Amino acid sequence: MVLEFTEAGIYCPAADAYIDPWRPVPRALITHGHSDHARPGMGAYLATEAAAPVMRHRLGDIRMETTPYGLKHRIGDADISFHPAGHVPGSAQIRVEVDGEVWVASGDYKVIDDGLSEPFEPVKCHAFITESTFGLPIYDWPEQEVLARDLNGWWATCAAEGKRAVLGVYALGKAQRILRLLDPAIGPILTHGAVEATNKVLRDQGLTLPDTVPVVDGVDAKSHPNAIVLAPPSALGSAWMKRFGAVSTGFASGWMRLRGVRRRRAADRGFVVSDHADWKGLNWAIAQTGAERVFVTHGYTAQFSHWLSEQGYDAGIVQTEFGGEDLDEAEETAA
Amino acid sequence: MKDFAALFTALDQTTKTSVKTAALADYFASAPEDDKIWTIALLSGRRPRRAITTTKLREWAAEHAGIPLWLFEACYPVVGDLSETIALVLPEPQSRVEKSLSAWIATLRGLDNAEDDVRKATILEAWDGLPPIERFVFNKLITGGWRMGVSQKLMTRALAKATGIEEAELTHRLMGDWSPDSVSWESLIEAPDPTADLSRPYPFYLAYQLEQESHELGDVSDWLAERKWDGIRGQLILRGGERYLWSRGEELMTDRFPEFAQLIDFLPSGTVIDGEVLAYDRAAEAPLSFNKLQPRIGRKTVPKKLLTEAPCILMAYDLLEWQGADLRQTPLADRRSILEEAIAALPPVLPLRISPRVAADDWDGLAQARAISREIGAEGLMLKRLNAPYLAGRKKGDWWKWKVDPLTIDAVMIYAQAGSGRRATLYTDFTFAVWNGNDLVPFTKAYSGLTDAEFREITAWVRKNTTDRFGPVRQVTPHHVFEIAFEGIQASPRHKSGVALRFPRMARWRKDKPLQEANTLDDLNQMLAQYG
Numbered sequence: 001m002v003l004e005f006t007e008a009g010i011y012c013p014a015a016d017a018y019i020d021p022w023r024p025v026p027r028a029l030i031t032h033g034h035s036d037h038a039r040p041g042m043g044a045y046l047a048t049e050a051a052a053p054v055m056r057h058r059l060g061d062i063r064m065e066t067t068p069y070g071l072k073h074r075i076g077d078a079d080i081s082f083h084p085a086g087h088v089p090g091s092a093q094i095r096v097e098v099d100g101e102v103w104v105a106s107g108d109y110k111v112i113d114d115g116l117s118e119p120f121e122p123v124k125c126h127a128f129i130t131e132s133t134f135g136l137p138i139y140d141w142p143e144q145e146v147l148a149r150d151l152n153g154w155w156a157t158c159a160a161e162g163k164r165a166v167l168g169v170y171a172l173g174k175a176q177r178i179l180r181l182l183d184p185a186i187g188p189i190l191t192h193g194a195v196e197a198t199n200k201v202l203r204d205q206g207l208t209l210p211d212t213v214p215v216v217d218g219v220d221a222k223s224h225p226n227a228i229v230l231a232p233p234s235a236l237g238s239a240w241m242k243r244f245g246a247v248s249t250g251f252a253s254g255w256m257r258l259r260g261v262r263r264r265r266a267a268d269r270g271f272v273v274s275d276h277a278d279w280k281g282l283n284w285a286i287a288q289t290g291a292e293r294v295f296v297t298h299g300y301t302a303q304f305s306h307w308l309s310e311q312g313y314d315a316g317i318v319q320t321e322f323g324g325e326d327l328d329e330a331e332e333t334a335a
Numbered sequence: 336m337k338d339f340a341a342l343f344t345a346l347d348q349t350t351k352t353s354v355k356t357a358a359l360a361d362y363f364a365s366a367p368e369d370d371k372i373w374t375i376a377l378l379s380g381r382r383p384r385r386a387i388t389t390t391k392l393r394e395w396a397a398e399h400a401g402i403p404l405w406l407f408e409a410c411y412p413v414v415g416d417l418s419e420t421i422a423l424v425l426p427e428p429q430s431r432v433e434k435s436l437s438a439w440i441a442t443l444r445g446l447d448n449a450e451d452d453v454r455k456a457t458i459l460e461a462w463d464g465l466p467p468i469e470r471f472v473f474n475k476l477i478t479g480g481w482r483m484g485v486s487q488k489l490m491t492r493a494l495a496k497a498t499g500i501e502e503a504e505l506t507h508r509l510m511g512d513w514s515p516d517s518v519s520w521e522s523l524i525e526a527p528d529p530t531a532d533l534s535r536p537y538p539f540y541l542a543y544q545l546e547q548e549s550h551e552l553g554d555v556s557d558w559l560a561e562r563k564w565d566g567i568r569g570q571l572i573l574r575g576g577e578r579y580l581w582s583r584g585e586e587l588m589t590d591r592f593p594e595f596a597q598l599i600d601f602l603p604s605g606t607v608i609d610g611e612v613l614a615y616d617r618a619a620e621a622p623l624s625f626n627k628l629q630p631r632i633g634r635k636t637v638p639k640k641l642l643t644e645a646p647c648i649l650m651a652y653d654l655l656e657w658q659g660a661d662l663r664q665t666p667l668a669d670r671r672s673i674l675e676e677a678i679a680a681l682p683p684v685l686p687l688r689i690s691p692r693v694a695a696d697d698w699d700g701l702a703q704a705r706a707i708s709r710e711i712g713a714e715g716l717m718l719k720r721l722n723a724p725y726l727a728g729r730k731k732g733d734w735w736k737w738k739v740d741p742l743t744i745d746a747v748m749i750y751a752q753a754g755s756g757r758r759a760t761l762y763t764d765f766t767f768a769v770w771n772g773n774d775l776v777p778f779t780k781a782y783s784g785l786t787d788a789e790f791r792e793i794t795a796w797v798r799k800n801t802t803d804r805f806g807p808v809r810q811v812t813p814h815h816v817f818e819i820a821f822e823g824i825q826a827s828p829r830h831k832s833g834v835a836l837r838f839p840r841m842a843r844w845r846k847d848k849p850l851q852e853a854n855t856l857d858d859l860n861q862m863l864a865q866y867g
Contacts, residue, residue, distance in 0.1 A: 137402050138410045138423040257423065259347070259471075260415045260759045263484075264787065266350050303409045310403065 002078075002096055002103040002127070005295075005318050010105055010129065014098040015078035017046075019105045022321040029080065031107025032091035033058060033172060036322050046073070048082050050118070051090030053205045054172060054198065069118065085109040086120030087275050088173030089202060095123050104289060105129040108322075110274065111281040112144065116177045116207070122288030129295045129318065130286060133276040134254050135304030141254070141278045147271060148181040154250060154269055156186050159226040164244040168233035168251045168267070171198045173275050175230050178252060179209050187226030190215050192240075194232050221245035236267065254278070286313070298322040338366055339374065339436040340469040346483050355485060359493030368520035369437035375523075376515050378490045380585070382479040386446045387454055389417055389478060395455055396421040399462065412807060415759025418474030422467050432464030437515075443476060488728060498524060503538070503727040511535035512587060534579040534587070536570045537607060537655050537663065538727035541583075542717065542734035549698045549737065552718065559667060559721050560693040560701050562713040563736060564650050565625050565823070566613035567632065571649055572656075573599055573606040580612070588612075590636050592647055594686045601681055605659030608674070609725075610651040610690065617646065622712045625837065626825045648686040651678060652717075655725060663725040670725070701737075708739045709866050714822060715739045741820035741838075742862060744854045745845055747775055748815045751797045752808045754782065762794040762809070765841075767819055769832070771856040775813055778832035778859060779821070784841035793844075816853050818843040824862050832856060834863055 004011045009021030017027040024041035033054035045064040052066045073080045082092035087108040094105045102125040113119040158165040169175045175195045196214045220243040249267040254274025262270035293314045296305040301317040308315035345358040397407035414420040446454045495502040572579040580588045614627035627645045654674040678689045695701040705716045715738035723733035746767035754763035764782040768775035803810040820842035827835035
């Protein structure tokens with residue numbers, strides 16, 4: 001096998017390296033900087049140039065090599081290269097070739113161009129390891145333009161009603177993607193410390209983001225009456241929010257497609273937006289690889305692999321410790 | 336249906352009552368009258384008959400979405416709502432069909448006697464012509480089961496705001512046996528004829544649980560104390576030579592309790608009594624357990640045998656109408672006097688009793704009387720201010736429930752199942768067990784009492800500690816102990832443990848309690864011997 005599924009993670013015997021391992025190993029190949037994929041304690045890391053700054057920011061002083069997309073690295077008896085996954089800036093699928101057989105571990109991915117991340121690039125392979133976070137036909141994402149219109153419409157309405165719009169977003173990827181969709185003509189954009197820290201890392205590596213105002217003492221409803229506020233989901237409803245006076249709250253996540261989740265979150269608005277592929281996206285991506293074998297990791301693994309089998313793939317389930325089935329955990333870490 | 340779907344969205348997008356009321360009031364002020372009547376009907380639980388089975392809807396939706404039926408069925412528990420699942424799996428609409436809410440309902444009712452292929456064509460055409468939210472609303476019209484996050488009370492408040500008619504008066508107008516076919520906006524809301532519907536009940540006055548100390552209620556002599564009987568609250572109406580029995584949930588139960596027919600001959604037309612329907616032991620003059628009443632509730636009509644096994648009476652609490660006059664503004668003291676006098680004059684063979692006053696010189700005396708409630712088949716005491724009118728709905732101040740504390744037992748969680756709707760992604764329905772030697776014997780289910788945060792926490796735990804799966808049910812490692820509170824206990828041969836609980840719920844998550852210290856089957860049996 002080109003890749004094997006072990007207790008420590010996805011293992012390549014030919015290279016003696018692991019992809020996104022969840023236990024400490026000597027050599028780790030990392031698809032992207034989210035905490036369920038890039039974990040501390042590895043002997044050495046290899047990641048894309050664009051993923052590295054966030055990983056350093058989060059993991060501190062680690063031994064890391066970086067690579068541009070598409071460059072072949074000979075490690076042991078394997079040829080290894082990284083290809084855009086479209087998930088967040090710097091995210092990659094990892095292509096592993098051993099004796100002419102090609103496997104691709106996709107990490108997390110989405111297939112639409114979010115205007116921020118390097119767009120997903122299909123890679124031909126014999127076997128494809130896919131996620132299935134949203135692997136059911138109920139998940140169908142609206143177009144990015146529709147999303148932008150809804151978000152700005154909500155913000156403008158809030159501003160007209162004298163309320164602050166407070167949006168819960170994940171700090172890496174989702175926040176910056178949404179920043180680029182916002183219309184600064186409506187008002188100022190305020191950011192929670194966790195979001196702003198990631199903004200800084202991404203700006204420093206050359207990504208262009210609109211101007212943001214970090215929320216510090218003195219930044220409040222009075223100083224910025226027409227503001228939209230971007231904060232991690234955990235900050236919504238906390239004492240931190242009091243300074244904004246009258247607010248309308250929103251969440252931005254793929255899970256917001258479901259009315260039950262929207263209601264449980266008790267936010268005023270739910271915006272359906274995800275950095276994972278929806279049902280159509282997953283099926284399209286898998287077809288593009290030309291793979292005969294498909295391994296399904298986190299998400300709706302049983303349902304999705306059953307579906308793939310019916311479509312003629314040799315499909316199986318792989319147990320992983322990536323941000324899995326737990327919706328609330330998933331909301332915080334990966335959606 | 337655009338307006339109605341917009342209303343639905345507005346209600347769905349907020350948790351604030353004031354915003355909901357405003358959205359509804361706006362809708363009532365502007366929507367066409369036919370739509371308004373249907374909206375009121377839907378929000379008060381009056382839904383059109385289901386024209387199409389959900390089995391068909393599932394099949395058609397899967398086929399139209401181009402997915403196998405099993406995959407559709409796999410989506411359903413994730414979404415937790417059939418109407419929504421259908422709306423989500425179908426492809427984006429390619430055209431736009433504009434029809435009003437009442438026109439769509441008429442279309443659906445036209446399918447009642449149609450052939451299957453006509454039904455299917457009509458439904459698919461609707462699905463293809465409606466944007467997702469309207470599609471969801473449309474499906475809800477077919478399947479029923481409306482939950483728009485709007486209580487009848489909130490709807491009535493909005494209606495009051497839109498029409499300027501007083502809320503209590505509107506509540507009364509909306510009661511009873513009407514449907515959008517039998518009434519118009521004019522005849523129901525604007526200019527009702529009080530004699531048009533002899534069966535129309537008054538809104539029930541409901542009490543809150545007493546939270547303060549009883550002596551804070553003032554002088555005990557200002558209050559009427561009576562038993563809180565454990566039956567079904569009912570309103571018996573005698574008008575125009577007919578009788579009607581309404582449940583608190585506004586369900587007409589007349590035919591289930593034929594024994595009350597004889598009262599027509601003994602009480603004047605224009606009598607309305609608020610009371611508790613109880614299964615009753617005539618010889619002992621004492622109520623039978625709620626268990627005995629249960630089979631009477633479940634059936635539309637009653638076989639003779641059941642009538643003799645579980646004869647029922649109305650335990651009268653209050654008199655709302657007497658000789659055709661609405662007494663609700665008359666003080667309770669006077670209403671009770673008339674009621675007591677009227678019932679005292681009746682032959683005891685009739686199935687009507689006055690709920691006795693519980694007399695005491697002070698609050699301690701009442702507390703002692705309350706303490707024996709469970710032994711005599713009551714749930715506690717009711718405290719009612721003697722000079723108070725009969726209000727509509729749940730109001731604080733003049734009426735209080737003073738229930739006995741629930742029974743409790745510490746039990747081990749052994750199975751978990753996901754909830755539905757708002758709770759579809761959470762494990763909320765649990766089965767609990769007590770020790771019998773080294774075995775755990777399941778004895779009850781419970782699914783309420785925890786906070787959302789606690790449900791999230793236990794859900795994460797369940798996922799990591801599942802030992803087996805039976806369909807949607809997960810067996811989990813016995814580990815967590817919960818305090819289960821309940822109102823009563825009965826012997827039940829249908830249950831493995833031999834007991835059935837009344838209103839079980841999770842009172843506390845006993846993280847402090849080791850597994851081995853949960854209660855035992857013997858403890859349960861002791862409770863059964865004492866209170867069963």
